[in-house]
Amino acid sequence: MQLKTIDVGPFKLDGGAMFGVVPKTIWQRTNPADDRNLCEWALRCLLIEDDNRLMLVDTGTGDKQNDRFFAFYDLPNGKTLTSEIERAGYAASDVTDVLLTHLHFDHAGGAVHYADTDRTILAPTFANATYWVHGEQWHWAMTPNPRERATYLRENLLPLQESGQLAFTNERDHGLSGLELLYVDGHTEKMTLPKIQYAGRTLLFCADLIPSASHVPIPYVMGYDIRPLVAMSEKEHYLEQAVDGDWILVFDHDPYVEAAVLERTEKGIRVKQSGRLAELL
Template sequence: MNLYPIEAGNFKLDGGAMFGVVPKSLWQRTNPADNNNMIDIAARCLLIENGDRLSLIDTGLGNKQTEKFFSHYYPWGDHSLDKSLKTQGFHRDDITDVFLTHLHFDHCGGAIKWNKDRTGYEPAFKNANFWSNKDHWQWATKPNAREKASFLKENILPIEESGKLKFLERKENENYTKANEFDFGVLFVDGHTDKQMIPHLNYKGKTLVFMADLLPTAGHIPLPYVMGFDTRPLLTLSEKDKFLKKAADEGYYLFMQHDAHNEIITLKNTEKGVRLDNTFTFNELFNS
């Protein structure tokens, strides 16, 4: 197995929304805001080369939305999914599987693109299957009013219409399962959105966890630092508490999808609870 970080593009989100009830005077110490109160966010994906399969975890926002849509998210930097794939020696047509941690637009928007004459949509990875789970799919296709703006039909329904939609199997009431199709484990969490999937990979003797929105940035490590976007914030608290303690105790390496400035982090136990230990780039940790 080989892993490759894929930078699908950077954008900005409102700092207050990203930190919920935590005062700005506290969260801006780790996540400084600009004059519009926006903080830096990454759309970092992970490419897994395993035998004849090439799997991509999440896809970023994509580029099919309107100019008005993107004006709310202030894209910045020169990263793109295609450019990052090319840097690693791949093309989107090489990808056999797209694993979607959940179906919010910043995680799955790049899975679907306009067709050639812009009359409809088609998969952006023409040779890939697209993986979700039944519970989350139902949650996303019949969205509640709180999440409706994050579950965009044009990102989701064309996946099913393509005939390439697959569901990861999960036993009822089981919150961790071995994804045999991908040779990694998956933790299911429900605080941010229903049945978000958190991949756990064994790589070069280390446990690497793709954090998605369970831990958006290193600044979110303290337990009360929960996003305003989370549908069940009290559940996020308990899920974070359990996960962070285990990550610190067992020496997990956390692959940060949304932290624009910290690619991989580790944690440690302190008198104040679990806190940041070290930060790494992917290359210095695995390729040095």
């Protein structure tokens, strides 16, 4: 097995929304905001190569929305998902599996692209891939609640279903050795966290349960979370396991820190060591 991170960010999100009830005077120390109260964030994905399989975890925002939509997030930024995969040494045609942790636009937007120069035909970005998502997350996205409706975009979803490339992790086995899928419900219904055994270590791709190293303290949950108290409980559960097992956490949105290991302190569980994933391995 081989692991590589790819980042198709930066993009920007409101700092208050990212840190919920945590005061700005605290969170701006690590994540300074601009004059619009927007902080810079990563769009970090993970490539898992296992024998003749290449799985991509999450896909960023993609590039098919209109200028007005992207202006809210300081996009586009000149990067594309496929170009960053090529930079990592692969081609889009090499991707055999795409695991979508959840279907919010900043995680699933790159799953679909315009397949023609006139930008009229939408198709899966990875023609040879099976797209994996939990069935209840799919149903949640297709019948969205008012709180999440703006982030579940039909153009990111329907082409996957229409192509026949969609598969549900709760109905079929993904078949990759060393990969376990954990499910949490605080951020959104049945978000998937890939837990990976690699080189004698355990890695957890945290998705939006712990989007950055700054979110490790238990009360630091996002305003986007649909069930914040559940998110805090889930976070505590996996943070305890991460300390006990010396796990490496991989952060999807941290603009400065790819990965970290944790320790217990007088103030609670905190980051012990951080850096690039390759360095921590």
